[in-house]
Amino acid sequence: MLHRLIFVPARLVQAVPVVLGVTLIVFFMSHLLPGDPALAILGDKATPESVSALRDQLGLDQPIWQQYVHFLSNIVHGDLGTSFTYQRPVTDVVLQAVPVTLTLVALALLLNIVISVPLAGLAAMKPNRTPDLIVRALNMVGQGMPQFWVGIMLILLFGVRLRWFPVGGYGDTPLQHLYYLLLPALTLAIALSPTTIRSLRSSTITVLGSDYVATARSKGLSGLPLFRRHVLRNSGIPTVSIVGVHLANLVGGSIVIEKVFAIPGLGSVMLDAIYARDFPSIQAVTLVVALLVTVASILTDVLYVVMDPRVSLGTGVRV
Amino acid sequence: MIMTETDLHVLEPDPSDRTLLLEINDLRVGLRRGRTETTIVDGVSFDVDPRTRFGIVGESGSGKSMTLRAIAGLLPGGTEVLSGSIRYRGTDLVTAKPSVRRGLMGPEIAMIFQEPMTALNPVRPVGDQIAEGPRRHLGLSKKEGRALALEMMGHTGIPDPVRRVRAYPHELSGGLRQRVMIAMALACRPKLLLCDEPTTALDVTVQHQVLDMLESLCAEVGAALVFVTHDLAVVNKTCSDLAVMYAGRIVESGRTSEVLANPRHPYTRGLLDSAPDFDQPGRALVPIPGLPPSIANRPPGCAFAPRCSRAVAECDSAAPILTTSTDHRTVACFRAEASGSEISA
Amino acid sequence: MTAAAEVKSRFVGRRRARRRSARSLRAWYRNPSLMAGIVVVGALVLVAVLAPVLAPYDPIKQNLPDALQDPSSAHWLGTDRYGRDVLSRLIWGARVDLRIGFLAVLIPFVIGSVIGALAGYFGGWFDAVVMRVVDVFFAFPFLVMVITLVFVLGAGETSIYLAIAIVSWVAYAKIVRGEVLVVKEHDYVTGARLGGLSDRRILFRHITPNVLSQAVIYAMSDIVMDILAIVTLGYLGIGVTPPTAEWGSMILDGQEFLTTHWLQATIPGLVVVVTSLGVSWLGDGLADLMSPEQRR
Numbered sequence: 001m002l003h004r005l006i007f008v009p010a011r012l013v014q015a016v017p018v019v020l021g022v023t024l025i026v027f028f029m030s031h032l033l034p035g036d037p038a039l040a041i042l043g044d045k046a047t048p049e050s051v052s053a054l055r056d057q058l059g060l061d062q063p064i065w066q067q068y069v070h071f072l073s074n075i076v077h078g079d080l081g082t083s084f085t086y087q088r089p090v091t092d093v094v095l096q097a098v099p100v101t102l103t104l105v106a107l108a109l110l111l112n113i114v115i116s117v118p119l120a121g122l123a124a125m126k127p128n129r130t131p132d133l134i135v136r137a138l139n140m141v142g143q144g145m146p147q148f149w150v151g152i153m154l155i156l157l158f159g160v161r162l163r164w165f166p167v168g169g170y171g172d173t174p175l176q177h178l179y180y181l182l183l184p185a186l187t188l189a190i191a192l193s194p195t196t197i198r199s200l201r202s203s204t205i206t207v208l209g210s211d212y213v214a215t216a217r218s219k220g221l222s223g224l225p226l227f228r229r230h231v232l233r234n235s236g237i238p239t240v241s242i243v244g245v246h247l248a249n250l251v252g253g254s255i256v257i258e259k260v261f262a263i264p265g266l267g268s269v270m271l272d273a274i275y276a277r278d279f280p281s282i283q284a285v286t287l288v289v290a291l292l293v294t295v296a297s298i299l300t301d302v303l304y305v306v307m308d309p310r311v312s313l314g315t316g317v318r319v
Numbered sequence: 320m321i322m323t324e325t326d327l328h329v330l331e332p333d334p335s336d337r338t339l340l341l342e343i344n345d346l347r348v349g350l351r352r353g354r355t356e357t358t359i360v361d362g363v364s365f366d367v368d369p370r371t372r373f374g375i376v377g378e379s380g381s382g383k384s385m386t387l388r389a390i391a392g393l394l395p396g397g398t399e400v401l402s403g404s405i406r407y408r409g410t411d412l413v414t415a416k417p418s419v420r421r422g423l424m425g426p427e428i429a430m431i432f433q434e435p436m437t438a439l440n441p442v443r444p445v446g447d448q449i450a451e452g453p454r455r456h457l458g459l460s461k462k463e464g465r466a467l468a469l470e471m472m473g474h475t476g477i478p479d480p481v482r483r484v485r486a487y488p489h490e491l492s493g494g495l496r497q498r499v500m501i502a503m504a505l506a507c508r509p510k511l512l513l514c515d516e517p518t519t520a521l522d523v524t525v526q527h528q529v530l531d532m533l534e535s536l537c538a539e540v541g542a543a544l545v546f547v548t549h550d551l552a553v554v555n556k557t558c559s560d561l562a563v564m565y566a567g568r569i570v571e572s573g574r575t576s577e578v579l580a581n582p583r584h585p586y587t588r589g590l591l592d593s594a595p596d597f598d599q600p601g602r603a604l605v606p607i608p609g610l611p612p613s614i615a616n617r618p619p620g621c622a623f624a625p626r627c628s629r630a631v632a633e634c635d636s637a638a639p640i641l642t643t644s645t646d647h648r649t650v651a652c653f654r655a656e657a658s659g660s661e662i663s664a
Numbered sequence: 665m666t667a668a669a670e671v672k673s674r675f676v677g678r679r680r681a682r683r684r685s686a687r688s689l690r691a692w693y694r695n696p697s698l699m700a701g702i703v704v705v706g707a708l709v710l711v712a713v714l715a716p717v718l719a720p721y722d723p724i725k726q727n728l729p730d731a732l733q734d735p736s737s738a739h740w741l742g743t744d745r746y747g748r749d750v751l752s753r754l755i756w757g758a759r760v761d762l763r764i765g766f767l768a769v770l771i772p773f774v775i776g777s778v779i780g781a782l783a784g785y786f787g788g789w790f791d792a793v794v795m796r797v798v799d800v801f802f803a804f805p806f807l808v809m810v811i812t813l814v815f816v817l818g819a820g821e822t823s824i825y826l827a828i829a830i831v832s833w834v835a836y837a838k839i840v841r842g843e844v845l846v847v848k849e850h851d852y853v854t855g856a857r858l859g860g861l862s863d864r865r866i867l868f869r870h871i872t873p874n875v876l877s878q879a880v881i882y883a884m885s886d887i888v889m890d891i892l893a894i895v896t897l898g899y900l901g902i903g904v905t906p907p908t909a910e911w912g913s914m915i916l917d918g919q920e921f922l923t924t925h926w927l928q929a930t931i932p933g934l935v936v937v938v939t940s941l942g943v944s945w946l947g948d949g950l951a952d953l954m955s956p957e958q959r960r
Contacts, residue, residue, distance in 0.1 A: 021800030032816045144888060144940025146895050146912070149933035152919055156930070160923050211437040214393045219452040219503070220425040222417070229451070230440050237442070245802075252805025256896055260919075270808075274815050274902060286812045290803045297803075309487040310441055 081280030101265035108188035124204035244300030346403035374558030435496035446484030471502035566622035573648035698949020704942025721749035776836025784844030843875035884947025
C-alpha cells in the first residue's frame with residue numbers, strides 16, 4: 001500500500017504554485033479596498049498615528065512587489081496582523097477556530113455518507129422506478145435550498161418544536177461539542193448530499209451491471225454482502241473525486257452555517273470581523289480557508305489512490 | 320422436439336448417479352413489455368448428464384449466452400425467462416425461491432465468464448475473490464479460505480500462488496486471470512460448470528493450456544460442463560455432445576464427432592466451411608453470406624432461409640421442427656442432408 | 665462483450681434511436697422539464713415585473729401598530745416586526761433577487777467563455793497560465809470569496825455583480841476550454857484551417873457556436889448558485905442594503921421570531937426553493953434540447 005503513495009511528494013510540489021496564487025489573491029484584496037488601505041483596515045475611528053504606523057508596517061510606501069514579499073514573509077512567520085476586535089494576534093484567533101470548523105466539516109462528511117449511500121443504493125437498484133424518482137426529486141429540491149435556511153428549518157423542527165437538540169452554541173465538553181455540532185453538520189450534509197447521491201447513483205448503476213457483480217452473484221452472493229463487498233467501494237471511487245471537488249463548497253457552507261448556529265469556528269470569526277470591519281481577520285480567514293481546501297484536495301487524491309489499486313505510481317493514471 | 324436422454328453421451332458413466340443433472344425444457348427467454356414479448360431464446364431444450372461435457376455453438380446474438388445466463392439466473396436487466404423450465408436435479412430453477420437458487424450457486428452450479436478482466440472485481444485481491452464463495456457456503460474461516468485459495472491457484476497452474484494470492488486482477492496476465500476465474504468457480508467443487516466463451520479472450524497458445532487444465536480439473540472435481548462458444552475447434556476438443564444454435568433456436572444437435580464430421584443442417588455446414596484450419600489447413604474459407612436476422616423481426620419461416628443456399632419456398636413459410644432421427648441425431652431443417660449420405664461411425 | 669450483453673445493447677440501441685427520432689419530431693413545448701421551467705420562471709418574472717400592481721401594500725413603509733400579525737384576509741402572509749406586509753415584500757423581493765441572479769451570470773459567462781476558448785484554441789503558455797489561475801480560484805470556496813469581495817468592494821448591488829464575476833468566470837473558462845480542445849480535433853475545423861481561414865474566423869465562426877451549449881447549460885445551474893449566494897448575502901446582512909425587500913434579509917428578520925412566528929422565516933425560503941427548481945427545470949429542458957445524445 002505505502003509504495004503506491006510515492007506520488008504524494010510530487011503532488012505537494014504541484015500545490016506550491018496554487019498556494020502562491022492564493023496568497024497573491026489574498027494580498028491584492030487589500031488593494032481593492034477603496035481609499036487608503038491602512039485607513040480601510042483600521043476603520044474610521046483610527047487615529048492618524050495608528051494609520052501611519054500601519055502604513056509603515058504594511059510598507060505601503062514601498063513598490064508593490066516588495067509589499068507582497070513582505071506579506072509572504074509575514075505569512076511564513078505566522079504573522080497575520082493584529083485583530084482589533086479581539087485585540088489579539090489574528091493567528092491566535094484563527095488557529096483557535098480551525099479545529100472547530102474542521103470537526104464540523106468532518107462530521108458533515110460522515111453524515112453525508114450516512115444519508116447518501118442508502119439513498120443512492122435504493123435509487124440505483126431499480127432505475128426509473130418509484131424509489132429512484134423520489135430520490136431524484138429530493139435531489140433537485142435539495143439543490144435549490146439555501147443552506148442557512150435548511151439550518152433554520154432544522155432548528156425550528158428539532159430545536160424549537162421537538163427540543164431534541166440545542167438551537168445553537170457549542171457546549172463545554174468534547175461530547176457536548178459533538179452534540180451541539182450534529183444539527184449544523186446535518187445541514188451541511190443535506191446540502192452536499194444531492195451531488196453525492198447523483199454521482200453515487202450513476203456509478204452504482206454501472207457497477208451493478210458489471211461483469212464482476214454477475215460473477216459475485218454466480219457465487220451465490222446477494223443483498224447487503226454483495227453490496228458491501230463488490231458494489232460500494234467500486235462505485236465510491238468516482239464519487240470520492242466528485243465530493244473532493246465540492247469540499248470547497250462544504251467549507252464555504254460551514255462559514256455561513258456557523259453563523260446560523262452560533263458556533264465559534266472560522267465562519268464566526270470571519271463574519272464578526274466583517275461586522276466590525278476588521279480586515280486583517282477577514283484576510284486571514286480567507287487565506288486559511290483556501291489553504292485548508294488545498295490540503296483537502298491533496299488528501300482526496302491520496303484517498304483515491306488508496307481506494308483504487310489500479311491507479312499507478314506517481315502518474316495518477318489508471319492502467 | 321425434446322431431446323431424449325439417449326441423445327447425450329455419458330462420458331464417464333457413474334452407476335450410482337443415473338439421474339439427469341440438468342434438464343432444460345422448451346426454454347424461452349426475452350423481453351416483456353406489457354403484452355408484447357420479444358424472444359431471444361425461443362424454445363430451447365436439452366439435457367446434461369453428470370460428468371458430461373455439452374457444447375453450445377453459435378454466432379453472437381444466437382441466444383447461446385442468454386441460455387447459459389438463464390441457467391445461472393444472471394439474465395441482464397429487462398430480460399427474463401418467459402416460459403419453460405430449467406430443472407437442476409429435479410428442482411425447477413425458474414420457479415425456485417431466490418434463496419434456494421443462491422444456495423445452489425457456488426457449491427452446485429458455478430460459472431466462468433468470457434472476459435476475466437471485467438469479470439473479476441478490480442479493487443479486491445484475487446485470493447479474497449477465490450475464497451469468498453467457499454467461506455460463504457462451506458463456512459471456512461479466513462485462514463482456511465486463504466489456504467483453499469492457494470490450493471486452487473496451485474491446481475489451476477498459477478505459478479507462485481503465495482505471491483499472487485494478494486495480487487489485483489490488473490496485475491495478472493490474461494491467461495492467469497482466467498485461471499483465477501476457474502479456481503474461483505471450482506473452489507466449492509460444483510457439479511455443474513457453466514462456461515461462457517472462457518478462452519475467447521486468450522491467445523491461441525494459452526487457450527489450449529487453459530482448456531486442458533479446465534478439462535482435467537472438471538474431471539477431478541466431478542463437474543459437468545456446459546460450454547458456450549463460437550469456436551468449433553474448441554468445442555471439438557472439449558465437448559462430447561453439442562447443440563448448434565441459430566437465431567434463438569437449436570438447429571442441430573448430437574455427438575460432437577458425428578455432427579462435425581457430417582453436418583446435416585446447412586447452417587452447421589456453413590459454420591464448418593467458414594472456420595479456419597479446422598479439418599484441413601489450407602482449405603479455402605467460405606463465409607456464410609448475409610447476416611443473422613435481428614431479434615425483433617425474425618422471418619416467419621426458417622430463420623436461416625434468407626442466407627441458405629438450399630432454401631426452397633417451403634422454408635420461407637413454415638419453421639422446421641427439431642426432429643430426432645433413428646441414429647439419435649436431431650436437426651431442424653426441411654432440406655436436411657440425408658442420413659444415407661453419412662459415413663456413420 | 666458477451667453475447668448476452670451484445671444482444672441487450674442492440675436492443676437498447678434501437679430503442680434509443682427510436683426515442684431520439686421521436687424527440688426531434690416532438691416540438692420544444694412537449695419537453696416537460698422545459699415547460700415546467702418556463703411556467704415557474706415565467707410566473708416569477710411576471711410577478712417581479714408587475715410588483716407595483718400586484719403588491720397590496722408598500723414593501724418598505726413601516727406600520728408599527730400592525731407588527732407581527734398572523735396571516736389574515738388583510739395580510740395573507742401576515743406582517744413582519746415593522747408591520748410591513750410579508751406578501752408585498754416577497755413580491756418586491758422577486759425583483760431584486762431575480763434581477764441580480766439572472767444579470768450576474770452574464771459578465772462571467774462572456775469573460776470566462778472568451779478566455780476559455782482562447783486558451784483551448786491556442787494552447788501554449790497562455791493556456792498554461794489560465795489553467796493555473798483556474799486552479800487557484802477553485803481553492804477558494806465560492807461563498808467565502810463572494811463574501812470577502814463584497815466586503816472589500818463595499819455594500820450594494822454593483823459590488824455583488826463584480827464579486828460574482830470575479831469568482832465565477834473560471835468555471836466557464838474551464839468548461840469552454842475543455843469543449844474547444846475536443847472540437848478543435850474535429851474534421852471540419854481541420855478542414856477550415858487547411859482552407860486558409862484565419863484563426864479568428866475559425867474560432868468564432870466554427871468553434872464557438874458548437875461549444876457554447878455546454879456553457880449555457882452550466883449557466884442555468886450558475887443562476888441557481890448566484891440566487892442562493894445573493895440570498896445568503898442578504899441573510900448575513902452584507903448584501904442589498906435594507907430596507908429594500910429581499911428574500912434573504914426577510915429570512916434573517918424572521919429567524920428572531922422562530923418560536924412565535926415561524927412562517928416569517930419559512931416562507932421566503934420556500935419561495936427561493938421554488939425559484940431554484942424552476943431555473944433547474946429550465947436548465948434540464950435546455951440541456952435536453954441542445955444535446956439530446958448526451959442525456960440518458
